[in-house]
Amino acid sequence: MLKRARFHRCKFWQSASKADKLQALTLTETQYGTQKQMNYSEWIYGFGGGLIIGSGGLLFLLVNGRILGPSGILGGLVDGTGRENRGERLSFIIGLIVSATIAAVLMGRDNTEITDNLVVIIAAGVLVGIGTRMANGCVGGHAVCGISRFSLRGIAATTIFVTAGATSVLVLRHLWGVI
Amino acid sequence: MRNLFALLCGALGGAGLVVSGMTSTVKIQGWLDFTGSWNPTLGFVLAGALIPMMVAWRLARVQNVAALGEPIPRHPHQRIEANLVIGSIVFGVGWGLVGLCPGPAIASIAFGGVEGLVFLAAMALGMVLAPRFRLRLENRWQVVS
Numbered sequence: 001m002l003k004r005a006r007f008h009r010c011k012f013w014q015s016a017s018k019a020d021k022l023q024a025l026t027l028t029e030t031q032y033g034t035q036k037q038m039n040y041s042e043w044i045y046g047f048g049g050g051l052i053i054g055s056g057g058l059l060f061l062l063v064n065g066r067i068l069g070p071s072g073i074l075g076g077l078v079d080g081t082g083r084e085n086r087g088e089r090l091s092f093i094i095g096l097i098v099s100a101t102i103a104a105v106l107m108g109r110d111n112t113e114i115t116d117n118l119v120v121i122i123a124a125g126v127l128v129g130i131g132t133r134m135a136n137g138c139v140g141g142h143a144v145c146g147i148s149r150f151s152l153r154g155i156a157a158t159t160i161f162v163t164a165g166a167t168s169v170l171v172l173r174h175l176w177g178v179i
Numbered sequence: 180m181r182n183l184f185a186l187l188c189g190a191l192g193g194a195g196l197v198v199s200g201m202t203s204t205v206k207i208q209g210w211l212d213f214t215g216s217w218n219p220t221l222g223f224v225l226a227g228a229l230i231p232m233m234v235a236w237r238l239a240r241v242q243n244v245a246a247l248g249e250p251i252p253r254h255p256h257q258r259i260e261a262n263l264v265i266g267s268i269v270f271g272v273g274w275g276l277v278g279l280c281p282g283p284a285i286a287s288i289a290f291g292g293v294e295g296l297v298f299l300a301a302m303a304l305g306m307v308l309a310p311r312f313r314l315r316l317e318n319r320w321q322v323v324s
Contacts, residue, residue: 049199050227129305
């Protein structure tokens with residue numbers, strides 16, 4: 001995390017004087033320090049956000065009779081297998097984007113902190129697309145909806161993709177330094 | 180009516196993703212980074228999301244039909260086949276690479292920027308290609324029938 005923050009800071013350095021750079025460095029180090037300490041509020045926001053996501057899943061299941069799974073909802077639209085309920089899928093995606101926009105503005109979150117390496121992004125996108133469709137679910141479907149009904153497939157899938165994700169971060173970040 | 184509720188559920192999902200901070204790829208990669216600076220936020224998000232969903236499944240057991248007339252999806256078969264295992268591995272690697280899964284990837288459009296759109300396009304391509312990779316191994320690797 002620190003490494004990435006430094007990398008992004010480099011861009012601002014190009015036109016700054018040495019003193020400014022030093023000040024920027026100390027400032028961001030302090031900011032980073034406080035950010036570290038503010039983890040607890042991150043956890044609370046995480047839990048609250050989780051409750052909101054779960055309520056969405058509850059309504060979607062009990063009202064529409066559907067599983068809240070972004071990969072399935074989008075996948076059915078993309079490959080045409082979900083043609084008969086296209087309206088429902090589109091509405092879900094539109095609702096997701098609109099409310100995320102509003103929430104991001106209200107909460108002052110303006111960045112997904114995504115890498116700017118397009119090759120990595122494309123590779124990851126293709127892998128995520130193939131993987132979620134092969135496994136019939138992503139974090140929403142398998143972890144949130146699967147584990148909550150004690151589904152063996154959901155628990156297995158979650159264990160596997162968390163392990164695979166951790167391995168990919170371990171190898172690509174700490175061993176190879178690619179990301 | 181169905182569309183209206185789908186819109187509402189999508190809206191709840193999107194708001195929840197932003198509130199929980201799961202649109203931040205750094206937090207997701209932080210969750211996966213067990214050997215580095217591990218960030219447990221995703222665990223709290225999952226814990227929060229599981230509570231209403233457990234209630235939902237409990238209620239669904241009492242009533243088999245959803246409010247708008249659709250039957251509640253039945254428990255799918257519980258075989259752990261090659262598709263599930265290999266698909267999850269492939270997904271996990273891509274997830275760790277950038278820190279976006281399909282939900283946050285759709286929500287990331289809200290933040291603007293080209294990267295999210297490129298990711299979405301690549302993901303859509305992957306979803307179109309996926310049936311070619313689906314393996315016909317349904318009856319092997321059978322752990323629980």
